[in-house]
Amino acid sequence: MKKFEVSGMKIKKINDYLYELEQRSSMNVPVKIFASEALMENLVKDNAIMQAKNMTEMPGIQKNALIMPDAHQGYGFPVGGVAAFPIDNGCISPGGTGFDINCGVRLLSTQLTKEDVEPKIKELLDVLFQNVHCGVGSESNVRLTHAELDEVLNGGLDWAKEHGYATQHDIDHCEENGRMKQADAGKVSPTAKKRGKNQLGTLGAGNHFLEIQIVDEIFDEKTAKAFEIYEKGQIVVMIHSGSRGLGHQVCTDFLRRIEDELPELIAKLPEKDLAYAPTSSPIAKDYLQAMAAAANFGWCNRQLMVFNIRKSFAKVFGTEYNCKQVELKTVYDVAHNIVKVEEYIIDGVSKKLYVHRKGATRAFGPNHKELPRDYQKTGQPILLPGSMGTASYVLVGTDKAMQETFASTPHGAGRVMSRNAANKLFKGEQIKNELEKRNIFIKSASWKGLSEEAPAVYKDVDEVVRVSHEAGIGKLVAKLVPFGVLKG
Amino acid sequence: MEPNSAIPKFKYLDHTSEAKFQANGATMEEAFAHSVLAMFNMLTDIKKVKPVLRKEIEIKAPKLDTLLFDFLDQFVVLLDTDGFIANQVDSLKITKKFEMYTLKAIVRGDSYKDYDVHGSLKAITYNDMVIKQQKNGTWIVQVVVDI
Numbered sequence: 001m002k003k004f005e006v007s008g009m010k011i012k013k014i015n016d017y018l019y020e021l022e023q024r025s026s027m028n029v030p031v032k033i034f035a036s037e038a039l040m041e042n043l044v045k046d047n048a049i050m051q052a053k054n055m056t057e058m059p060g061i062q063k064n065a066l067i068m069p070d071a072h073q074g075y076g077f078p079v080g081g082v083a084a085f086p087i088d089n090g091c092i093s094p095g096g097t098g099f100d101i102n103c104g105v106r107l108l109s110t111q112l113t114k115e116d117v118e119p120k121i122k123e124l125l126d127v128l129f130q131n132v133h134c135g136v137g138s139e140s141n142v143r144l145t146h147a148e149l150d151e152v153l154n155g156g157l158d159w160a161k162e163h164g165y166a167t168q169h170d171i172d173h174c175e176e177n178g179r180m181k182q183a184d185a186g187k188v189s190p191t192a193k194k195r196g197k198n199q200l201g202t203l204g205a206g207n208h209f210l211e212i213q214i215v216d217e218i219f220d221e222k223t224a225k226a227f228e229i230y231e232k233g234q235i236v237v238m239i240h241s242g243s244r245g246l247g248h249q250v251c252t253d254f255l256r257r258i259e260d261e262l263p264e265l266i267a268k269l270p271e272k273d274l275a276y277a278p279t280s281s282p283i284a285k286d287y288l289q290a291m292a293a294a295a296n297f298g299w300c301n302r303q304l305m306v307f308n309i310r311k312s313f314a315k316v317f318g319t320e321y322n323c324k325q326v327e328l329k330t331v332y333d334v335a336h337n338i339v340k341v342e343e344y345i346i347d348g349v350s351k352k353l354y355v356h357r358k359g360a361t362r363a364f365g366p367n368h369k370e371l372p373r374d375y376q377k378t379g380q381p382i383l384l385p386g387s388m389g390t391a392s393y394v395l396v397g398t399d400k401a402m403q404e405t406f407a408s409t410p411h412g413a414g415r416v417m418s419r420n421a422a423n424k425l426f427k428g429e430q431i432k433n434e435l436e437k438r439n440i441f442i443k444s445a446s447w448k449g450l451s452e453e454a455p456a457v458y459k460d461v462d463e464v465v466r467v468s469h470e471a472g473i474g475k476l477v478a479k480l481v482p483f484g485v486l487k488g
Numbered sequence: 489m490e491p492n493s494a495i496p497k498f499k500y501l502d503h504t505s506e507a508k509f510q511a512n513g514a515t516m517e518e519a520f521a522h523s524v525l526a527m528f529n530m531l532t533d534i535k536k537v538k539p540v541l542r543k544e545i546e547i548k549a550p551k552l553d554t555l556l557f558d559f560l561d562q563f564v565v566l567l568d569t570d571g572f573i574a575n576q577v578d579s580l581k582i583t584k585k586f587e588m589y590t591l592k593a594i595v596r597g598d599s600y601k602d603y604d605v606h607g608s609l610k611a612i613t614y615n616d617m618v619i620k621q622q623k624n625g626t627w628i629v630q631v632v633v634d635i
Contacts, residue, residue, distance in 0.1 A: 046504050072504045073504055074615075075506070075613040075614070075615035075634070099611040099613075099634045100610060100634075135605070135606065136531060136567070136571075136600050136605040136606065136607065136608060137567070137568075137571040137600045137601065137605070194565070194568075195568040195569060204608060205607050205608040206607060206608055206610075206635055244568075245565075245568035245610075248564075248610040248634070251611060252561060252564075252611050255614075256554075256557070259554065271615060272553075272617075273613050273614050273615055415504050416504065418502040418504055418508075419607075420500045420501070420502055420503075420507070420508075421502055446604060446607075447604075447606070448604075449606040449607060452606075488606075488607075488608070
């Protein structure tokens with residue numbers, strides 16, 4: 001058995017999928033790491049585990065600081081870090097949410113098959129590329145006044161439905177029904193609004209993508225059927241995007257405000273990005289209202305892309321194609337950078353907690369009151385985006401995740417190679433050609449964006465998913481492989 | 489910092505998920521100026537950008553790292569709001585009075601639209617931030633940008 005350690009601290013193996021960092025007196029709770037030996041090899045190479053140790057020193061942290069199988073070093077919290085704090089005497093950390101508030105995933109099911117789409121895949125990508133704007137400076141095709149932007153921030157998907165961009169079915173199948181009610185647009189700075197104003201419905205760049213995917217394998221037929229995934233070869237559509245510049249600026253603004261208003265607290269931190277505010281402080285309250293507004297923007301952002309994707313499919317296939325109805329239905333929409341109020345049993349007592357998920361997906365098990373009626377029996381759909389050219393997965397939330405990980409599971413593959421190193425190793429054109437040989441078609445706003453996102457720069461998503469499944473914190477439902485990819 | 493000055497003095501370092509760079513300068517002010525160029529050169533080859541637009545920046549902060557953070561954050565915002573790509577720093581002055589730093593800069597560049605631009609700037613972080621004078625008297629500025 002291989003022995004792991006970081007910065008002179010030993011890491012104990014609990015079982016094949018769970019490790020624990022040696023406890024030090026400064027740590028209020030243990031660090032638990034969900035990983036296999038193969039994933040641990042990478043995890044100990046960067047700073048992620050030491051950043052999780054820093055999380056354990058925060059006030060009021062409950063049970064464990066958790067590291068998901070796809071974790072890597074971030075700023076403040078690691079990406080793939082989960083921590084929960086009591087709502088009355090804990091703390092809130094903007095860096096524990098991540099800069100891209102409500103970065104998340106939407107999955108749409110279709111009645112089409114690979115054979116239906118194959119003759120038109122390039123045309124479809126061209127039309128999608130026209131309708132869904134991506135890359136640097138990409139502008140929305142919706143023009144919002146300041147007052148309308150505030151309605152988006154406060155109203156979330158209710159705004160989208162009122163304006164014909166969303167259906168009731170979309171709302172019912174979205175986390176929080178696409179609207180966090182505590183949102184207050186007044187708590188979002190004018191700068192943040194200015195950054196986001198013309199970005200609603202745009203994909204962005206980096207690891208964000210829009211993919212036409214093929215159902216490649218079904219592991220759990222009954223659950224898959226409940227999620228509108230019926231057979232191998234079925235076409236589905238996945239969007240991975242967030243709250244764009246608006247959300248990033250909300251995080252920046254609040255990190256800076258904590259720095260200005262709580263300098264004594266900042267001085268004691270191992271790194272400034274770990275900045276937090278006591279839950280009872282005005283900063284924490286304001287942050288939660290601003291974060292909720294940014295989250296609502298994120299849901300509307302993905303919803304407007306859905307609207308444009310539906311328009312694009314209708315243009316290419318009509319409303320009926322090969323005797324099949326062309327209808328894109330929302331399977332689910334879930335965030336993986338967010339703070340939520342949730343209730344868990346701690347030492348036999350039910351407690352309301354602020355659960356911070358930074359690069360982790362919520363994974364509610366069956367019968368959770370916040371799940372839509374359609375998913376009460378199955379548990380929550382978990383949508384794990386892969387990287388360009390690799391598989392994505394659908395999993396389902398479990399009771400074990402409820403008990404052990406504050407209902408959290410990974411959020412995707414997680415990088416292993418820097419963009420700098422990737423640019424030296426790969427060329428965008430070469431990656432496009434190699435993927436086309438494998439029948440994966442790419443449309444990108446830039447070549448260099450492609451080389452930075454080469455499949456080899458990510459962790460093995462198959463291994464990340466296997467660990468979730470074996471550890472029981474997210475059970476395998478279906479494997480999706482890319483067919484057409486749109487990237488910024 | 490004369491216009492069209494020699495090769496910008498910065499280099500990129502490995503960071504698993506984000507972008508990390510180190511800018512150098514004969515003075516701290518020059519290192520600050522080069523940090524802007526390093527940041528935009530991640531998005532496009534700034535040597536090809538025409539310095540046709542002019543921006544005046546003024547930042548006040550009680551600490552140097554906060555000054556650098558807020559200075560670079562201004563450009564992250566300008567990219568989203570104005571599509572502005574900086575490629576030349578005409579002047580950059582840092583003064584200190586009553587425990588407060590003031591940075592004044594004149595920066596030139598162009599709108600992204602005419603260039604091959606990729607990636608994005610999400611936010612500046614304090615992660616591994618360094619502002620340091622070297623033994624030989626030159627200055628280093630190191631920043632991790634969330635991209």
